[in-house]
Amino acid sequence: MSDLPRHRPDPASSTFDLSRPLPARLLGAHVAIGNFDGVHRGHQSVLAATLDRARAEGRPALALTFEPHPRTLFTPDRPVFRLTPPEAKARLVAALGLDGLVVATFDQALASLSADAFVEEVLVGRLGLVGATIGWDFHFGRGRQGSPAFLDAAGRRHGFTVDVVDPFGCEGGAPVSSSRIRSALEAGDLAEAAGLLGYRWFVEGTIVGGDRRGRDLGFPTANMHLAPDCRLRHGVYAVTITIDGERRLGVANWGRRPQFDDGAPVLETHLFDFSGDLYGRHAEVTFVSYLRPEAKFASVAALIEQMHLDGAEARAVLSTIGSGSALDRALAATEGVGEASS
Structure with missing residues (x-):
């Protein structure tokens, strides 16, 4: 979507609910329905x-939309x-210009509703x-x-229209899907992921x-624990990091730190040309380029030497990235707004 609305609601x-x-x-709204992960x-x-x-x-x-993801229940x-966890999904929907995101709790009660009951109780009733x-x-x-045909017939009975959108294909003709994006991120292919998403992936x-x-x-690094289900490829990335609405450039390591403890995965982001206490602050990290896999070096001195090289490469990459897609720019306008609430 290259021409985004100028007015964008505040996701917060x-x-x-x-x-x-x-x-x-x-x-009396028009409503897009889906998981939209x-x-x-x-x-x-x-x-x-x-x-x-x-x-x-x-x-x-x-x-x-539905939270948690239905597969979590099944x-x-x-x-x-x-x-995109709920807060990220809300920011994206707002950046695209819609007036709101309605979140349905996907639990056993909702999963047990018949299709007719879903239409009558949720779409029409609520x-x-x-x-x-x-x-x-x-x-x-x-x-x-x-099915789409079922919903169309139900819409005729209840007096609402139904529009069914055809598959959206990218270069090569394969439909864009969440599973393709997950696979790209698992491989560290940020360019592929961004091409399918229409924006740079962020956490x-x-x-x-x-x-x-x-x-x-x-x-020194700003450390974040990501969700246990995150399967982004472990390694070193050129990133941007936004804290309280201020965006900075940096280099990040996502992984288990094999040089030291090989522990639970942590995202460790080094902000260029910054010093200060960031503990407890809310941050957004946007992944721009995959630099190399995480590795164990012959010595700590060798690791430090590589970290200097990583920083230089990240600076070089980030100096050429520009502002991204129209959606990247719209998202930047909502950075630092705060977490969504009902």
Whole structure:
């Protein structure tokens, strides 16, 4: 989406819990429905169709999503690598210009609803929508009995429109999908991931204290614990890091620190030309380029030498990146806004 709306809602004030009544101003909306993990270019085509319909009719545009990811309920022993946790998803939906993100808790009660009950209780009863927009492969209700054709027929009975968006393909013709993006990130292929997403992948979290080893080595770091399901390739990355709305350049290591303890994965980001206490601050790290795999060196001195090389390479890469896509720029306008709330 190259031409994004100039007015973008604040994600912190435009995220709503489906279990609570929606503000009256959002009733009668056109609603995009889906999990939207990644809010990638295929999802963006669904959201754009919703926004176009809503603006043409002077109505609100909403996205309805489900948390946690349905696979968390159905296959808890195989956690899914989440591309966009709820806060990130809210920022993306806001950056794309929709008026709000409605979050439905995906639990056994929701999973047990029949397709008819989902339409009557959720779409009509709670959302009061006038139109639904879905992807071509969207299914819903107990046993996935609700198909696009089923929803279209239900819309005719209940008086709301249904738009079904065709698969969105990228170069080469293969449809854009969350699974393709996960595979790209697992391989450290950030260019592939960004091409499919339409923006540079990012993570958010709180900066925590570490063992201060980076400071002792001459490379103090801001440390973050990512979700246990994160399967980003371990290694060294050129990154940007935003804290309290201020963006800085840096180099980050994501991994287990094989030189020292080979422990639990930690994201350690060294901010260029910065000194100060960042503990407890909220940060966003955007991954720009994969530099090398994590490795154990012959000595700590050899590691330090490589860290200097990594920093120089990261600076060189970051000096040429520009401001990114239109969505990257829209996201930058919402950095530091704060966590979403209902």
